[in-house]
Amino acid sequence: MDIVNSELYDIKSIIQKDFRYNIPRYQRLYVWKEEQVNTLFHDILIACKANKDIYYIGGIITVKYQKIENCFDLVDGQQRFTTLWLLANELGESIKDFTRTVNGLRLNFSIRKNVEMYFNQLLSGSESIENDTEFDDLVRLSKARKIIGALITENLQSKELKNKYIYFLLQKVKMVITEVPPSTDLNKLFETLNNRGIQLAQHEILKTHFLSKIGNSKKRYRYGILWNACSDMNNYIERSLTYETGYARGVANTYDQWVHDWKQIENILIDEKAKAEKLTLQDIIGKRKNWDEAVYGDEEPDFEEMHPNATDDELEPVRSILTFPQLLLHTLRVYLHRNQRIDIQRINEKELLHIYSEYFFLKNQNDYESRREEDETESIAFMDLLFKMREAFDKYIIKWVEVNDMTEIHLIKKVYKQNQKKKGWFYYLRRQKTQELDGFAMLQSILYHSQQNTTQYWLTPFLNWLLEFPSFDDAFAWLKVLDNILFSSMQEGRELIDRTKECMDGYPDIEPTTKVLTEALGTSFPHYWFYKLEFVLWHERVKFNKSEEWKEYRITAKNSVEHISPQSPRNSKDKLCDTQLHNFGNLALVTRSINSEYSDFPYGVKKAKFEDKKSKGTFDSLKSDIIYQYPIWNDKLALNHQSEMINLLQEYFEKTKRKY
Incomplete structure (x- = not known):
């Protein structure tokens, strides 16, 4: 009987067992981009600096490679494994043993001999292969190697930290390697891997935890809608609320003086007429009408892009500079600060549940009824703050805006409440470009590009201050001050997260230099x-x-x-x-x-x-x-x-x- 075997490995144990790995012919090329390489490097660095006992990078699926002893085909996980190989090669020293075995390369490529030659050239310290006519196969590998080299130069300047990083990478970075039998139908396995459901995300588990604290089912439903709207980071909050409620005009009517009135939104959700009906894709396509049809027909349009004065720039796709788990961690920091509690030690979205369980949820309470009541109050207070944080984020913070098929730029689009008369007055919310915010957006761009993209610690004190919804001019002026304090001053030896916490306490009087x-x-x-x-x-x-x-x-x-x-x-x-x-x-x-x-x-x-x-x-x-x-x-x-x-x-x- 064939057995599927799974074991926890680190790089040191792979070296000791002298395992070799092969990228089979059916695997695609290396496709990781700068963001993915950056994330892996910095996640490991953060875990290393935090002295964590283990950092888990996921699972690897292998099958025994029959032609070479002690060698395995990489069925799933080749992108991570290849990046680890490049990282080990750039770091050198004791971790260099991961790049080779006594019989040659640790990582082989069945049909891409130019890639294998490139790896051998890297081991020998030469890169003449980059001038080869087949260089197109190597573009992403070469870029990833150079990115890793720059990351090492910028982040591991001291010998002590570099050695610590190498030790952590060797012995603390873990992966579960699952070996499937050679008799496995790989076509079916690939179909399963490609069609497998997305694993329940940590923020979805967290949502369930928060909502479970709310006793009233109608209120629980309404806060579930609120959470869903906040979690849609690649859209503006008013559009997310529209999609969640199915009632664009109702959402627009709740908007006044820069912010939505959450209590009014709750009323929309209570209204049976406002609940979104479940539609198929064909239903949605069939229901889309142009404005003329809507104006002169019996139906009224329900989406802001159908307003007669809508412009093309309102429909440009947008992308957030933060993931939703990152926003949740910034929100947690603000919540803890406003409730005079201890700040978290780091922003790491992969530890979202662990951080929340350690810093937020009430512990060691014997009175169940008292605990349940306090948990409900606290959960609602947190989600109310999350909504305000998301509003401030969408109002004041840059987004990636796709201005054409090839270009994304950082922009802040102002929201406008525009009316239209048809069977009485009603309103639509619109997002439009405005040059008056170019400087504000540019200052945020330099912070975004110069800071670690997985943390962006400057956002916590800035968003905390923005919750009062100041004018754009005041917000711009304060960001200049915050930037000068955090990044243009001499504060050696002090962690950035501690300095941002100090700024939430009242902006220290520190001179830039x-x-x-x-x-x-x-x-x-x-x-x-x-x-x-x-x-x-x-x-x-x-x-x-x-x-x-x-x-x-x-x-x-x-x-x-x-x-x-x-x-x-x-x-x-x-x-x-x-x-x-x-x-x-x-x-x-x-x-x-x-x-x-x-x-x-x-x-x-x-x-x-x-x-x-x-x-x-x-x-x-x-x-x-x-x-x-x-x-x-x-x-x-x-x-x-x-x-x-x-x-x-x-x-x-x-x-x-x-x-x-």
């Missing part, structure tokens, strides 16, 4: 300062006579520090900077592709490349635009540029200082 910009850090410069300067340059663009030229500039993800005067030029005479080579004045933050394009070319060639892109409306960076205005480049100009940028930042700090 540009001291770090006088150091010769080269590629080790914190990326934050380049992003910050981009915002300040845009904010003060009138000073540089760039009011119109820079007006449409947007902050995008950049991850590579480039030397304007190259470190190792092709010709020694092209090395224009010596004393300022690694100083802030000779550096710019660009994308890896642009850094690779500029490579070790001399200043004149880089300037020509920059100006060619600029003529087409594209900027590497605004800092680069300031630099490439000079016909030549040298130590003196680099030092002058650095001084000018530092003075600009100091003037900005003075201008944005708290006035009270």
Whole structure:
């Protein structure tokens, strides 16, 4: 009888057993993108710093590979396994043993010999394979390797932390490896894997826990609707409420003075006429009418996009910068702060249930009735706060907005309550672009791109403050203050989560400083300062006579520090900077592709490349635009540029200082 065997493994045990793994011919190429690689690296780093006993990265399914002893086909899990291989290769040292066995590569590829050759080249320290005509197969692998290299450089600078990370990766990162028998029908197994239901998410389990505390079934139903609307992060809250209630006008009528009246929404849900009917896809398609049909027919339209003045930009797809579990953790921090309780230690959505059980739910109470009553009160209070947090998030915080098939940008769209007369007045809520919020959105973009995308700790104190629903001008002014306190000041040795907690207590009187910009850090410069300067340059663009030229500039993800005067030029005479080579004045933050394009070319060639892109409306960076205005480049100009940028930042700090 064939047996399915599952065991818990770590990388060290795989090395000790000398297991080898094969990517079979039916597997797709490596497809992980920067976000997924970033998430895996940082999740492991967070668990490592927290000294967790175990970090579980999921299950791997294998089947014995008959041609090679001690070798297994990877049926499921090859993306994670390949990323772990690349991570081990970049880290080197003792973890390097994971990349190879006594008989060759730890990871083999049945039909992709160019990939196997690439891996061997990596082990030997060469990458000449990247110039091969089959490089298309290797694009994502090469990008992932470079991303991992940059993550290690940026986050594991001390030898002590790097060794700790390697030890944690070797012995604490666990995976359940399930070996299925060779006789398994792999076609059926793949069909099962591809069609399996999505595992119940932690936030859905949490929802059940909260709702179970509410005794009244009608109230429980209404808060279930509220939770569902809040959890739909890739839509605006008013649309989510419309889809949940089936009553667009009723939702619009609850909106006044920037916020929805939850009590009125509860009344909508009580109204039997307002309950959403269950429709098939064909029903929905059949019910869609254009506005003329609705106006002149008997039916009234129920969706805001059908308003006669609706514009195309209202229908652009949007994507949240946070997941719903992340929003739940930010909400928990605000709830704990407002109830004078101890703050959580970290934001990690994979530990959502564990964190809530540790910090929120009441424990060690003997009186069941008292506990039940308190749990219900607390659960309702929390969900009321969650709704307000979600409203503030949608009102003030950037979203990814898809402006065309190839481009997403950060935008804040204002909500408008617009009326229309037909059988009496009724209202629709609409989201529209407005240039008046471009600066507010850009400041948030630099924080988003310069901070870990799985935490975004700055949002907790900012959202806590936004719950009073201030004007956009006041919100923008406060974000400038918060940014200066958290990221432009010298607070070494203090965890960011602790500093954000302090800001919720009352915004400490901490002065920003540009001291770090006088150091010769080269590629080790914190990326934050380049992003910050981009915002300040845009904010003060009138000073540089760039009011119109820079007006449409947007902050995008950049991850590579480039030397304007190259470190190792092709010709020694092209090395224009010596004393300022690694100083802030000779550096710019660009994308890896642009850094690779500029490579070790001399200043004149880089300037020509920059100006060619600029003529087409594209900027590497605004800092680069300031630099490439000079016909030549040298130590003196680099030092002058650095001084000018530092003075600009100091003037900005003075201008944005708290006035009270």
